[in-house]
Amino acid sequence: MMVLRALLARPWIWSFIGALLVWLAAISFTGGYGAGGMITAALSLAVFMVIVGIGQMFVITLGPGNVDLSLPANIGLASAVAMKVMGGSDAMILVGLVAALTSGMAVGMANYLLIRALRIPPIIATLSSSFIVHSIDIAYGRGLQIKPPPAFADFTNIQFLGIPILAICGVVFAFLAGIALQRMIYGRSVLAIGQNMRAAWLAGIPVERIRFLTYTLSGALGGINGALLAGYFRGASVDIGNEYLLSSIAVVVIGGTSVAGGKANVPGIWGAALFLVLLLTMLNTFGVSAGIRLLLTGLIIVGVITAAGGQKALR
Amino acid sequence: MTVAATEPLGRSGLRSPAFARFLRALLPALSLTLILIAIAYLNPRAISYFGFSLMLNLAIPIALATIAQMFVITVNELDLSIGTFVGFVACVTATWLRDAPLLGILVLLGSIGVYAALGALIHLRNLPSIVVTLGMSFVWQGLAILLLPKPGGKAPDWLLGLMSLKPPLVPFPILAAVVIALVVHFGLMRTSYGAVLRGTGGNAQAVKRAGWSILRTKVTMFAMTGVFGVLSGMALVGITTSADANLGNGYTLLAIAGVILGGGEFVGGRVSPIGAVLGALTLALAASPLLTFMRIPPDWQVAANGLILIVVLAARALISRREGDR
Numbered sequence: 320m321m322v323l324r325a326l327l328a329r330p331w332i333w334s335f336i337g338a339l340l341v342w343l344a345a346i347s348f349t350g351g352y353g354a355g356g357m358i359t360a361a362l363s364l365a366v367f368m369v370i371v372g373i374g375q376m377f378v379i380t381l382g383p384g385n386v387d388l389s390l391p392a393n394i395g396l397a398s399a400v401a402m403k404v405m406g407g408s409d410a411m412i413l414v415g416l417v418a419a420l421t422s423g424m425a426v427g428m429a430n431y432l433l434i435r436a437l438r439i440p441p442i443i444a445t446l447s448s449s450f451i452v453h454s455i456d457i458a459y460g461r462g463l464q465i466k467p468p469p470a471f472a473d474f475t476n477i478q479f480l481g482i483p484i485l486a487i488c489g490v491v492f493a494f495l496a497g498i499a500l501q502r503m504i505y506g507r508s509v510l511a512i513g514q515n516m517r518a519a520w521l522a523g524i525p526v527e528r529i530r531f532l533t534y535t536l537s538g539a540l541g542g543i544n545g546a547l548l549a550g551y552f553r554g555a556s557v558d559i560g561n562e563y564l565l566s567s568i569a570v571v572v573i574g575g576t577s578v579a580g581g582k583a584n585v586p587g588i589w590g591a592a593l594f595l596v597l598l599l600t601m602l603n604t605f606g607v608s609a610g611i612r613l614l615l616t617g618l619i620i621v622g623v624i625t626a627a628g629g630q631k632a633l634r
Numbered sequence: 635m636t637v638a639a640t641e642p643l644g645r646s647g648l649r650s651p652a653f654a655r656f657l658r659a660l661l662p663a664l665s666l667t668l669i670l671i672a673i674a675y676l677n678p679r680a681i682s683y684f685g686f687s688l689m690l691n692l693a694i695p696i697a698l699a700t701i702a703q704m705f706v707i708t709v710n711e712l713d714l715s716i717g718t719f720v721g722f723v724a725c726v727t728a729t730w731l732r733d734a735p736l737l738g739i740l741v742l743l744g745s746i747g748v749y750a751a752l753g754a755l756i757h758l759r760n761l762p763s764i765v766v767t768l769g770m771s772f773v774w775q776g777l778a779i780l781l782l783p784k785p786g787g788k789a790p791d792w793l794l795g796l797m798s799l800k801p802p803l804v805p806f807p808i809l810a811a812v813v814i815a816l817v818v819h820f821g822l823m824r825t826s827y828g829a830v831l832r833g834t835g836g837n838a839q840a841v842k843r844a845g846w847s848i849l850r851t852k853v854t855m856f857a858m859t860g861v862f863g864v865l866s867g868m869a870l871v872g873i874t875t876s877a878d879a880n881l882g883n884g885y886t887l888l889a890i891a892g893v894i895l896g897g898g899e900f901v902g903g904r905v906s907p908i909g910a911v912l913g914a915l916t917l918a919l920a921a922s923p924l925l926t927f928m929r930i931p932p933d934w935q936v937a938a939n940g941l942i943l944i945v946v947l948a949a950r951a952l953i954s955r956r957e958g959d960r
Contacts, residue, residue, distance in 0.1 A: 450940025610780035617772025
């Protein structure tokens with residue numbers, strides 16, 4: 320009983336409960352058929368949301384107005400860069416990953432530069448840079464039809480006892496991110512800045528360095544995600560990252576991280592990502608049309624946010 | 635980090651804060667003029683009645699969507715669903731408003747009601763507007779697809795007639811832009827309730843203690859966003875003649891960019907309706923006519939929008955530093 324109560328007090332448990340309920344609804348509809356397959360598919364798609372979601376989480380935790388809108392464009396460009404550098408050859412996989420990482424980090428650094436040098440609000444800075452990155456991607460990735468190297472495509476699709484290897488890596492990564500957030504100076508600094516930037520500065524936290532690191536981290540994760548997505552979907556495309564504008568923000572907020580900053584939650588990101596993916600799976604198994612699916616997804620997101628409630632305003 | 639104003643008093647002339655503020659207010663008009671000069675230089679024939687009608691055609695719905703976004707930004711919120719909402723309105727206009735006008739009008743009024751309800755929800759539950767409106771963007775898109783699974787429909791004839799008006803001397807898009815800018819400017823900047831509405835963005839606590847209902851101001855502003863979103867969608871269909879569920883998707887980010895280009899700030903209720911319309915016109919002109927004349931491939935059109943934003947914001951940062959207010 321004590322354990323249960325302690326669990327329920329955790330903000331992230333609700334997103335897992337939501338995911339479980341949606342999954343149960345889906346398998347009760349199919350009469351238990353494909354229950355395991357659904358989890359496998361959900362895990363392999365959710366991991367992509369988790370990777371960018373964690374980057375977005377650190378950015379959002381920096382405080383009000385901090386959000387990375389350049390992720391979709393960043394992911395698109397990195398997917399093209401990775402496929403071009405790998406060139407379909409197994410020997411170049413590592414080089415391609417590093418190239419995608421570098422491309423993502425460059426976008427993140429450019430974002431920070433705009434925020435810092437031009438004093439642009441982060442929303443508009445990442446928005447303007449995403450316009451430019453998007454164009455670069457269109458020009459660079461035009462007609463790109465390079466398949467990922469076989470070994471890389473296998474790696475992104477391979478499963479162990481029905482669990483995608485990538486998802487296992489994602490769990491390990493989330494665990495490390497949780498440690499970085501709660502136990503390392505970097506994460507504590509991010510939290511402090513989110514709670515009160517001026518107080519954090521007066522306390523001697525190198526505010527600007529931490530903000531620089533955070534935007535670069537978010538960019539880097541976007542880059543890695545682009546490469547992995549290109550491997551998973553067997554090819555790069557300009558629109559490959561489009562859905563991650565919404566989902567990266569949604570998983571962070573549904574997962575229990577405060578949009579006002581200063582309060583973050585890593586496990587919740589996994590729960591929220593599984594919830595969103597299983598929600599789509601459920602609506603697909605119900606066989607609803609695309610319009611109904613979008614409509615219900617939207618209503619459920621609004622409903623969940625309303626139920627979770629906002630934070631009491633700090634005065 | 636905000637640094638308190640350290641400008642010594644009594645400075646005058648070109649380096650005074652007052653002059654900087656004036657320069658800042660002038661910036662949107664200045665960037666639009668620069669774009670126009672560039673176009674005139676590249677293709678003098680474009681600067682004509684016909685040229686403007688053609689180049690600025692799509693500027694009307696963009697300007698209306700920008701004004702819609704400006705209303706929510708005034709009260710420190712953000713609407714990430716305005717693009718899909720414009721698309722939804724376009725679909726309603728091209729189907730129901732034509733075939734069953736009464737139903738169409740009811741649906742459009744209802745959608746404005748939804749916006750007002752969202753304002754109340756966001757305020758009462760203290761929700762992040764970014765997430766709520768992101769969710770709503772799915773709702774509008776879903777409804778639009780249900781209504782019009784394939785591109786089609788047809789705009790009502792009166793709307794087609796209105797959007798292809800050819801007034802004497804001044805091209806219709808310019809006339810419309812001036813009317814939109816002046817009407818909103820008067821309502822928001824020159825009336826006493828307009829000051830209360832902007833005050834909600836500036837200092838909600840103060841407005842509340844002065845006896846005004848914050849709930850009412852937020853609901854008003856969200857409803858106004860709905861109204862101008864509806865106008866934008868209708869204007870868009872009037873130009874494109876038929877609708878598509880994805881018609882307005884690009885407007886979300888364009889509208890935010892327009893507000894910021896026009897001198898608006900994300901927090902503090904500092905917005906400018908005239909600036910927002912000018913910002914929208916700048917984006918509309920820079921996005922395609924200018925680039926076409928410069929023979930830049932369409933791939934880079936999006937980048938041009940980003941670049942213009944960055945350049946204008948850089949100029950503003952320089953001016954603001956002189957203004958000494960941040």
